[in-house]
Each structure stands twice: as C-alpha cells, then as structure tokens.
Amino acid sequence: MSILKKLKWKYDNYVNFVSDIWKASKLESKKANMNRLIIYFDILWERIAYCHIVLDYQTLGFAYVRDKKKRRMYLNAKQWHEVDRSLNDYIMSEYKYTKKVDCYKCLKSLFKREILVVEESSKEEIEDFMNRKGFCFAKADIGYGGLAVEKLNYSDFKGIDDFIDYLNKKQYKLLEEVIKQHPDVSRLSPTSINTVRMTTLTDGDGNVHFLQHIIRMSDGTSNVDNITSGGIYTFVDRDGTITSNVATGDNMSYDSRGDIVYEKHPLSKIPFKGYKIPFIKEAEELVEKGCKLNLNYKHLGWDIAITPDGPDLVEVNTQPGYDMIQNYHHVPGENKGKSHRYEEILGIEFKRKNIIFHRGTSFSKTKPEYTKTYNNNKENGYL
Incomplete structure (x- = not known):
C-alpha cells in the first residue's frame, strides 16, 4: 500500500470514527438528559481512554451508568480480545474452531442431526x-x-x-439436516430456529464455568436469530426461566441503536419474563462435554438448539461477544459488568486505569499459562 493510500485510509477511518460518535451522541444525550456535546466527549473519552467502542457505550447503557467506578467493571474490547488470545490457543489445536468443518470433526458426538x-x-x-x-x-x-x-x-x-x-x-x-425445534421454543418465536447462547470459561484445573445464558430469536420479520440479521435476545437463568423483562435487538444504526426493546415478542405476543425454555440443564451437560473435548479452547460461545428430544449443537464460536452478556436492559438496577466474573474464574486482574498512560497488557495480574498462550498466538500472527 502506497503512502498516499495509507494516509487516505487513516483519514477515512478517522472521519468515520468522529461521525459515528456524533451520530450516537444525539440519541445518548436524550437518554442521559444531558447536553449533546458533553455526551459526545464522554463517548470519545471512553473510547480513547478505556477502549469502550461506540457500540459498548450504547449497549452497556453508559448514558444511564454515570458512575465512573461502575463503568470500569464492564469488560471492554481490549480486555475481551486479550482474554480470547490468552485462553484460546489457535496454534496448538489440531482443529481450528474458526472453521466449521474442523468444529464438526472435533465435536461430532455433540451434533444430533x-x-x-x-x-x-x-x-x-x-x-x-x-x-x-x-x-x-x-x-x-x-x-x-x-x-x-x-x-x-x-x-x-x-x-x-x-x-x-x-x-x-x-x-x-x-x-x-434441518433442525426440528421444540414446540415450546417455537411458540415463543415461530419464524426461526431459536438458539441458546452459552458462554463458557474453562479454568486452569479444567473446570467449566458458565457466564450469562442468552436465548436468541427472530423478531418475526426474518428466518434467523442472529442479532446482526434481525434477531433479538434476552437473558435465561440456569433452570431455563427467562429473567429479563424485555428482549433487545440491534438495527446496527448509531443514531437509533438501543431503541429496539420489546416486553412481548412482536409476533407471538408472549411476554418474555418468566417464560420457560426446556432442556437447559441437558444443554449445559452437552456444552461441558464439548469444553473437555478440546482444552486448547477455554473461552467459547456455544449456540444450542432445543429439539423435542433435547439439545443439539448448532455451532461453537471463538471470541464470544462480551456486549450482549452485559446489556444494560437485562440487568436493571444492578449496573454491573462482567469483568469481575472473569477475574474470579481465571485468577486474573484487569487494570482499571485509563490505557492512554498504561499501554501494553490489560492485565495487572495473570498466570504463566495464559501469557504463554498469548505469546504463542502473537508470534504466529493470531493477534
């Protein structure tokens, strides 16, 4: 790439960056009931100093979470990326989980179809x-x-x-083979295969820990449950009960993101809170088995379909999103991020100070095995 092309690329990125923040500040200032310029610089500071991208500011509800100490408890993009590269060894594993065929071959026993x-x-x-x-x-x-x-x-x-x-x-x-969905899951959202996303961390002793379960579904206008393709999601506890009052979506537009909130499913009209999703315990058992089939991957997102006969693995994802499990609308009153859960499970500590003056790793405390995996990924181009 020539110098002129590099300069143009950097300029275009800068313009888009500034434009995205300006678009987002209009909506976020209304939420916070504050001056737009104040919110604009607040979003900018969170991005530059703490690596919270614009999407984080909106999804995590920072317009409402004004306490700076509480904000530091939310996992950010830099921490999430470093956790992934410290726990998932993309080099040592025979099977590359970034490829669907490799996933299928490694986890074949978990696919029921x-x-x-x-x-x-x-x-x-x-x-x-x-x-x-x-x-x-x-x-x-x-x-x-x-x-x-x-x-x-x-x-x-x-x-x-x-x-x-x-x-x-x-x-x-x-x-x-096309999955046949459990009637109770279809009843909630009939136009898509609705999957339960289970995010897992496997600690140094091989113990599997579950973070927040989420059920994803179509809003009734599409045939998929993916959030970037018209899907919505809500929180599910470990006995299968939906705990959130609402489901949320994302139209991928900075000037209206965060407005997609439903108390009832827009098509089936079923209220979300209290609705029961079957076979969650069995799904956890399936996921735990999958975690132990390949210990080179210790930070994963498992998408599970619920059939009349039990859970069926749809796919497994490296780099499971950190934004959905911290969504403001699903933890009202708590304003509590998930970074402390990562610290408790993995025995690490994150830096809380701004990264402008604290470059390098986002960990203030880590373990030798995590450092080894991170360096192995880095040396082989997986950063």
Missing part, C-alpha cells in the same frame, strides 16, 4: 442425503452472523449434478 462434509462425501451419498431430507442447510467453512448459510430445497435443482455444481460455486462445505 445428520451432517455431511461435502468434500468427503461421494456424489451418491449427497444424492441419498438430499432424497431423504428434501431440504438442508448449506454452510461455508467460514462465516459469521448468519452469513454464508443458505436453506436449500432439492426440488429447486435439476438433479444431483446441478446441486453439486451449486455447492461448489457457493463454496459450501457442510450440508446439515
């Missing part, structure tokens, strides 16, 4: 699978946020050759 790896299946096996199933979900090896996934109807193709040509053209690597 039938799945084919396209490149390892014969033409006859693919044809038999589609003749029996009729429909399937085709997935690329790498994809996020519900992208690179497509529901295919075999009757839309001229035959097996046409079908395989399409798979190759779209670079789809997995074919998955």
Whole structure:
C-alpha cells in the first residue's frame, strides 16, 4: 500500500470514527438528559481512554451508568480480545474452531442431526442425503452472523449434478439436516430456529464455568436469530426461566441503536419474563462435554438448539461477544459488568486505569499459562 493510500485510509477511518460518535451522541444525550456535546466527549473519552467502542457505550447503557467506578467493571474490547488470545490457543489445536468443518470433526458426538462434509462425501451419498431430507442447510467453512448459510430445497435443482455444481460455486462445505425445534421454543418465536447462547470459561484445573445464558430469536420479520440479521435476545437463568423483562435487538444504526426493546415478542405476543425454555440443564451437560473435548479452547460461545428430544449443537464460536452478556436492559438496577466474573474464574486482574498512560497488557495480574498462550498466538500472527 502506497503512502498516499495509507494516509487516505487513516483519514477515512478517522472521519468515520468522529461521525459515528456524533451520530450516537444525539440519541445518548436524550437518554442521559444531558447536553449533546458533553455526551459526545464522554463517548470519545471512553473510547480513547478505556477502549469502550461506540457500540459498548450504547449497549452497556453508559448514558444511564454515570458512575465512573461502575463503568470500569464492564469488560471492554481490549480486555475481551486479550482474554480470547490468552485462553484460546489457535496454534496448538489440531482443529481450528474458526472453521466449521474442523468444529464438526472435533465435536461430532455433540451434533444430533445428520451432517455431511461435502468434500468427503461421494456424489451418491449427497444424492441419498438430499432424497431423504428434501431440504438442508448449506454452510461455508467460514462465516459469521448468519452469513454464508443458505436453506436449500432439492426440488429447486435439476438433479444431483446441478446441486453439486451449486455447492461448489457457493463454496459450501457442510450440508446439515434441518433442525426440528421444540414446540415450546417455537411458540415463543415461530419464524426461526431459536438458539441458546452459552458462554463458557474453562479454568486452569479444567473446570467449566458458565457466564450469562442468552436465548436468541427472530423478531418475526426474518428466518434467523442472529442479532446482526434481525434477531433479538434476552437473558435465561440456569433452570431455563427467562429473567429479563424485555428482549433487545440491534438495527446496527448509531443514531437509533438501543431503541429496539420489546416486553412481548412482536409476533407471538408472549411476554418474555418468566417464560420457560426446556432442556437447559441437558444443554449445559452437552456444552461441558464439548469444553473437555478440546482444552486448547477455554473461552467459547456455544449456540444450542432445543429439539423435542433435547439439545443439539448448532455451532461453537471463538471470541464470544462480551456486549450482549452485559446489556444494560437485562440487568436493571444492578449496573454491573462482567469483568469481575472473569477475574474470579481465571485468577486474573484487569487494570482499571485509563490505557492512554498504561499501554501494553490489560492485565495487572495473570498466570504463566495464559501469557504463554498469548505469546504463542502473537508470534504466529493470531493477534
């Protein structure tokens, strides 16, 4: 990249950065009932000094959380990134969890539905699978946020050759049987497969710890539960009861983000608080088993579908989001971030002072094994 192109790239990023904060400050100033310029510089300071991006300011409810000490208890982007690279060894693991085929091969026993790896299946096996199933979900090896996934109807193709040509053209690597959802989960949100996101930390002794469970679902206007594709979410406790008064969504627009809040599902009209999600205990057991199948990954987000026969793994994610489990609307009155939970479980401590004058690691206390994993990732380009 030439010097002029680099300068233009930096300039464009700077303009977008300033513009995004200005857009967000309009809405956030109304929430805080404060002058827009004050909120603008507050967002800017949180970003520069404490690595809370604009999305954090809005999702974590910093317009309402005015206590600076309470804000420091929220996990930020820098801490989250460093935790991921300190707990997930992307180099040592034979299976790369950033790739869906590797995930399937490593965690095959946790998938209850039938799945084919396209490149390892014969033409006859693919044809038999589609003749029996009729429909399937085709997935690329790498994809996020519900992208690179497509529901295919075999009757839309001229035959097996046409079908395989399409798979190759779209670079789809997995074919998955369509999940049959538990009726109680479908009743809440009938237009999508609604998954329970379980975020886990595995400590140095191999013990699995669960952070906040979340159920994600469509708002009724889409067929997926991904938040970036029209989904909404709410908190679920460990017995399967929805504890939040509301579900929240994200339209990915800085000047209106945070306004998507529902007390009832917009399509089914079922109130969220108190609704029961079945098989949560069994889902935890499945996830705990998965954590122990590959101890190179100790910080993961597990997406679990609930079927009439129990839980079924949809996929596992490295770098599980830190924003949803700290969403302001789901912990009213507490204003409590999750950084202390990471510290308690992992035996680490985060720096609380601003990072302008404290460059380098975000840890003030860590463990040798975490430092080793972080350095291994760094030396091999996984930062």
